[in-house]
Amino acid sequence: MGECKRIGILTSGGDCSGLNAAIRAVVHCACGKGWEVLGIRQATLGLMAHPPQFTKLEIDQVDPLLTSGGTMLGTTNKGDPFAFPMPDGSLCDRSEEIIAGYHQLGLDALIGIGGDGSLAILRRLAQQGGINLVGIPKTIDNDIGITEHAIGFDTAVNIATEALDRLHFTAASHSRVIILEVMGRDAGHIAIAAGIAGGADVILIPEIPYRIDRICDKIKQRQDKGKNYCLIIVSEAVRTQEGETVTMTNRLGQSRYGGISQYLADQISDCIGAETRVTVLGHIQRGGTASPLDRLVAAAFGVAAVNLIDNGKYDYMVTWQNRQVMTVPIAEAIAQYRTVDPEDTLVKTARGLGIYLGDLQ
The missing domain is CATH 3.40.50.460 (Phosphofructokinase domain)
Structure with missing residues (x-):
């Protein structure tokens, strides 16, 4: 713990307010530890690209984004990498290209901000390719299990x-x-x-x-x-x-x-x-300035995600429970679809x- 790390962060699935606040929190906390943060463009599509598409994130760059809607990194909710639609209409498994992109960038860990579908795909990629993954829940639907709040709701x-x-x-x-x-x-x-x-x-x-x-x-x-x-x-x-x-x-x-x-x-x-x-x-x-609560939750999630990496605790998602940030295994979180009881x-x-x-x- 404490050594210099290079971590990646991406936003996946539909956009929502509060994503930039989470990115900002990750950059502040990670850079405060002397780490390097790479923002992956267009979710997994950025890792699939040749070469991988990313932006090195600095505190001065993300500071003005606290109130901005959407995501500065871009996102996608199309194209399952395990059955990716090709121009000829066929489906192709391109998961190994994404895994190769992660390792090509020399990342020590990846923070994925997404809903249950995105986190399920990211976890499958992580299990297959040795990716050290930490999850942050976001969805306006607030339907991810084991968290009272998801970013955007x-x-x-x-x-x-x-x-x-x-x-x-x-x-x-x-x-x-x-x-x-x-x-x-x-x-x-x-x-x-x-x-x-x-x-x-x-x-x-x-x-x-x-x-x-x-x-x-x-x-x-x-x-x-x-x-x-x-x-x-x-x-x-x-x-x-x-x-x-x-x-x-x-x-x-x-x-x-x-x-x-x-x-x-x-x-x-x-x-x-x-x-x-x-x-x-x-x-x-989905759009517009994030509410104060979404900014607070996003900030807490971003800091907690970085601390998970610092402690070498991977395959976990941060959650909000009983007025505090907790951590649960990603598999456990996405296994429970949260509807209205x-x-x-x-x-x-x-x-x-x-x-x-x-x-x-």
Whole structure:
């Protein structure tokens, strides 16, 4: 411990706010130990390149990035290196090229910032190629197991909450039902947190089924009390009342979540005749200045990751538990996909506030 090291850092998967704050923390802590930090460009694509694509990171370079959204290193969420799509349409295992890039750079360790999918790929590469890997969890979905916070989640909730705050006025002014569709992949953490904080009347998440007539009952109850509008927040992965997934397919044949809010708007209009409008927040949730909490968590994670390397403790991920940074094996962390528990405190809170949150079977 304590000897000069050369470490790499990369960001993988979808971008989010707080990534640059984590990079900054790693550089500050590592350079304070006299180490060299190489920022790998475009995630594993940078190690796959010939020669590997990287930037030597210095404190003065990263200091201004504390509040910047996105990632200064770039990222990718396409192209599994074990089945990498080639120009001719074939799939090729290019994992050894990435491993070779790591060793070509003479790295003593690699810090990977990513979600469960990215960390699973990085761990497989590490196991195969002798890469000393440390993981930092990031995802606006907050669905990585064994951590209360992942980088990016709090900012996404803040943005969704602000959207609800703004939609209140338009909904009230025009006596409308307004539906806000938010991200979350297959977990409803953003929807339930923002829904409570933003005063939504209905919160729909993938984990709990619902009925259209119960949503309409909620709208009628508000109307009977003289409240002429209603705010609904829905996670993109919510299914139809019949349990069907709602997706959109682009011209390349790729299927993505999308359309559940319009489905709900049509159903509500048919059921109760209410004038209904839809707002899809989309990638706005990923961008912008990171919230103070995301910056704090990112800073704590970055320092903890460097200290893991200093102690020679690899194949671990840093996590936030009980108001402190802990470490768990990466395999254990990514094995547990964290959805909203129907008995969760926020579920009980929403029901206690009179918010319609679906119907438990």
